[in-house]
Amino acid sequence: MPEILPADPVARQWNARATSVAEIESQLSRIWSAAAEEATEDGMSADAAADALGDPRVAGHLLASGHVRVRARTRVLTLVVVASRPETAERAVAVVETLAGRHPSRAILLAPGDPDGPSTLDARLSMTCTLRGDNLTETCAERILLHAGGELSRHLAGVVTPLLIHDLPVVLWWPDDPPIGTRQFRELVETCDELLVDTASFRDDGVARLTAMAAAVAAGVPAVRDVGWMRLEMWREQLAGLFDHPLLTAELPTIRSVRIDVLRPAHILRISKALGFAGWLASALDWEVAQPLEPKPGSESLAGAWTDGRHEVRLELRPVNPQGAAPLRAAGSLQRVELELGRGRHSVRARVSRQPDHLLATAEWDGAEIARRVGRRDRFEEAPYVTEALDRLGHDRIFEEAVRHAARLVPR
């Protein structure tokens, strides 16, 4: 997980407002000019100007005439965020602010308003330049918070396209339940190279959206990333860590059953994350679905099965009710994963469970504990995951395979 550097107090901000796309572009230019002029007024030394311009004589000449305009303008991507609810917009703004240092970018936050009201566009622009690190390197990030109302809110792609930075990757982050399959969704996705969603925000049990996402992943364009999947990394790490033990590695082909306990604070059991985890196991261990999930008689669980070609591997997704501090976790969070292994002479049990402040992984061999690992739990905040997604643009083949396998578990 990348570390996010704390905001440095040495920061400067410029703000503007605009009511049309053309005005947004001209205001951004104006902001950059203002920033550049300030860089000169700040007393840029002749040496610094010469370094920046590459020619000491020209720098000297321009400095004398007061014409030096220099401010580093490094941007690495355009981030488009669709925040369909005001609270999502607030959340997204907070995340975007933490990204500025690591990914100096243009962030366009789209907040669609009432589609039946008058057609309006209200954009709030800001640029923040911050000095960081020992060398006080300056990074600048632009943010455009765009409220679109009326008919315009149905054509957001048309607003976004002129504002994309040429040739740089475009990441579309849809923090809420994304309306996969709708025209609006399709048009916005066509503008981007990478789509970032969160399976944990998928509505209802998450299954319909997961299936739609699997189709999008299979299409291959754009690359899809999932915050929910990234939250599973520590779970995967803990389970994989147990099987680093040479005795347990050898037992991997003997897995008989997998049980995943899923937090269910309300009446609906959201299984999209658990499906992702199960899909990952199946793809890593080369299992194929023998029986899609269906309600398990006499319980609230869902049950299904894979086959490794010779043996059956049973799967159970079991709802558990929140206890203690657990309600703080989102519905559908994993609480415990338990694997039963061993055929014949011995029996092995490998388990990862959520503890109040860490994940605990243990393995037992005929009832005696042979491995125990403690790892930090998945982080609650969203920003580190978004940062990680931006760090690793492109396809995540492991995720894509996991989604493909997960979708096959869904009852037809």
Add this chain to the structure above:
Amino acid sequence: MTVARARSTARLAAPRVVPPGRAPAGGRAASAARGAHANPLRTGLRLERVPEPNTIVVFGATGDLTHRKIVPALYNLRRVGLLPPETAIVGFARRSQTDDAFRGDLREAVATHSRVPIQDAIWQDVAAGVFYQQGDFGDPAAYTRLSERLEEIDVSRGTRGNRLFYLATPPSTTPEIIENLGKAGLDAEGRGRGWARVVVEKPFGSDLASAHQLNRDIARVFRESQVYRIDHYLGKETVRNLLVFRFGNGIFEPIWNRRYVDHVQITVSEALGVAGRGAFYEEAGASRDILQNHMLQLVSLVAMEPPIAFAADDLRNEKLRVLRAIDSDWTEERIARDVVRGQYGPGWSGGEEVPGYREEHEVAPDSTTETFVALKLEIQNWRWADVPFYLRVGKRLPKQATEISIQFKRPPLMLFRDTQSDPEANLLALRIQPDEGILLRFSAKVPGLGLDVRSVNMDFTYGSSFASDAPEAYETLLLDVMLGDASLFTRSDEVEAAWSIVTPINQTWAWWDAHGQAPELPNYAAGTWGPDKADHLVERDGRRWRRL
């Protein structure tokens, strides 16, 4: 996480890996662990490259390197989950002290030198695996006791017989430590044991003969694949980026040759003097301290052919070919012409008046040790024939800077003859430190009615594109040793090839000194860019040093 909770977590983390009725770390267990993809669940994980549990034995455990670099690096690897929880650290040194005292000592070291503030929970986790073993480097019995201790640790911590021996000791002790490790059987690998690797710090000898002897001493006990000669420069992010830059981009390789490149400059400049290391520097000088290792490594990375794979021996084979292609036929005339020896006198550096080298602590008042070297090298192969490589390295120069600059040839025809400014040739500069980054200089038209052309810089600075928390070189390198990846370490034949370039120069200088032919030293003032002769070296070819 509260401290109390953290401690309980650390206790929980203590592994018990001995299953009922099984040997702790041998046989099938150890051999299974060495399988390349033994654990399919690891594939694709961010921590895919997690080393196997092991015991790191640090010789010279009470020394500066252990405190400033090695242990803070191990702590940070643990912090990000790259050091398995079973890992143990055993300090070996002459001083007598308890495990707890050693733990307290290392905690202080991490608190002082770690690049991020120490977190007690993580430190407790590391400290649970820290031990101290008192012993004299020359006492074979001490190694027997060490061996017994390591076997106990294998059982109690689950380190599976994997051992990393880190020699953070003065170079003179290396042969006896290696020899005694061998006598105690600590070099052995395979057949039910884990791996055994040894890390040796530079200097790797002081000339070709001593390097050859050192390599022979090491080879009597360890196979070359077990030996990791560490040069922390190679662990720096930008040095590694040099490989990505050259071989991960398609646009540079076609012009990376004698047809387009006019010459190459490499500068390693330090603003500091010898800073309390007078005695060491008197023996080494700039040629042994920097030129033979750091600079020649940079030359080989810049000039090498694309390796057939990004694997240790493929990389090192290509680097070695460059070193062997460097013209090492150093006649006296050529040394007098192409190599400049300098030593700083008193002067002003960074706004302070500073003494000359001969006035520094532990330096002889008539010392002829060089604090500056500039030289012109030729790489005699098809790619680089007739392209001079100018190298300069020095102390008490105006600023700290390490930079490689590739100067391209001028355009064949100057179309813009009426322009008042004279555009410079294109330049590609790779800055290693500070402000790691890459700069490309090209010509552009000055806005206006005239046709004035000026050079502008397109400057990629790591800091402003990735405000990330880059690992320390020692973290990268220690992780690589534990993973068995020797790509960034120097092989014995590379070391000897580099010495065969530098040793004839040192020998000629020594002969001149003994026969009253030494140059007049000091020959540059502290805070300047070295002797005038260094400028002449480049200017006589119609070029000049890049202004840094």
